[in-house]
Amino acid sequence: MMTFLRAVRGVIAIIVISLILVPVNIGQVCSLVFLPFSRHWFMRVNMGIKHFFCSSAARIAVLCGNKLIVTGDPPRQENSIIFANHQSMSDVILIWWWCLPSDTTRRLNWFAKDSLKRLPGLGWGLRFVNTVFVKRDWSRDADSIRATFAKIREGNLPNSLVIFPEGTRMKPDKFAASRAYAKRKGLPVLDRVLLPRGKGIHASLQGLEGYLQSVYDLTIVYDGGAPSLSDFFLKGGYTTRFHAVRYDIKDVPTRERDLNAWLLNIFVEKDKFVTQAASLAANR
Numbered sequence: 001m002m003t004f005l006r007a008v009r010g011v012i013a014i015i016v017i018s019l020i021l022v023p024v025n026i027g028q029v030c031s032l033v034f035l036p037f038s039r040h041w042f043m044r045v046n047m048g049i050k051h052f053f054c055s056s057a058a059r060i061a062v063l064c065g066n067k068l069i070v071t072g073d074p075p076r077q078e079n080s081i082i083f084a085n086h087q088s089m090s091d092v093i094l095i096w097w098w099c100l101p102s103d104t105t106r107r108l109n110w111f112a113k114d115s116l117k118r119l120p121g122l123g124w125g126l127r128f129v130n131t132v133f134v135k136r137d138w139s140r141d142a143d144s145i146r147a148t149f150a151k152i153r154e155g156n157l158p159n160s161l162v163i164f165p166e167g168t169r170m171k172p173d174k175f176a177a178s179r180a181y182a183k184r185k186g187l188p189v190l191d192r193v194l195l196p197r198g199k200g201i202h203a204s205l206q207g208l209e210g211y212l213q214s215v216y217d218l219t220i221v222y223d224g225g226a227p228s229l230s231d232f233f234l235k236g237g238y239t240t241r242f243h244a245v246r247y248d249i250k251d252v253p254t255r256e257r258d259l260n261a262w263l264l265n266i267f268v269e270k271d272k273f274v275t276q277a278a279s280l281a282a283n284r
Contacts, residue, residue: 009065013060024052027049028128031128043155047107047158053125054106061097062097065237068094072242073244075104076104077104079158079208081204082095083165085220086166086168086220087169087170087226090228091220093229094242098218098244104160107158108162109130111163112133117131131148132149146207159211165198178194190271191271193270196263214248219270221274222241241277
């Protein structure tokens, strides 16, 4: 009976989130009236709309019985890059949730797959908020990325850009390929995360040079394994652990080779953290 009631609760949650997208998209279309007069206020309005949607979805996740345990540095009201290991689409909801106490959801922007911008509702909305759409081909993406960064700088808007350096979610085939590549190249063989790719962070540091104050490293650990986005709402009751480390921008390497080495060291430590946390959760 309890399983059935949780499923009903989850279905209602997904319907409510889908319905919220309707006024969100309508509001975004209406915001176009500001664009000919002030791009700054056009973006300000869309940041408010984004905050409404993200905070609503995060609070609905709480109502579905999910739990987030946070340690480390809280997000600040500052321009930053935020990167994390990537296991599930629910990671995105959890990052919104992490930002709720500090009221920083409105400043979040994302690197996202180009195909997402054609997704009805959510994808349409992403077009209005300076999302950096990528096709995983940097030679093709370079111009659009530079244009997006230019809009952010010209608008002088608060911005925290979220990147998943692994480039994809943790899946068995991707995990096996990552480990095989590490063995071939003599790199650390990781057990719980994929090898990171530094191109996105390096491009962001260059494109937003002088605009950023910090970089945040998030380590995400699901007790009992990562759920799908649908299970996160339909089943609920998941406990996730977030550990956040803030780096002042002056302490982050800017040369690509140095940045890649720095990022790899962080992911080696992240791998240890995830392994230890998962082991403790399994023994509870």
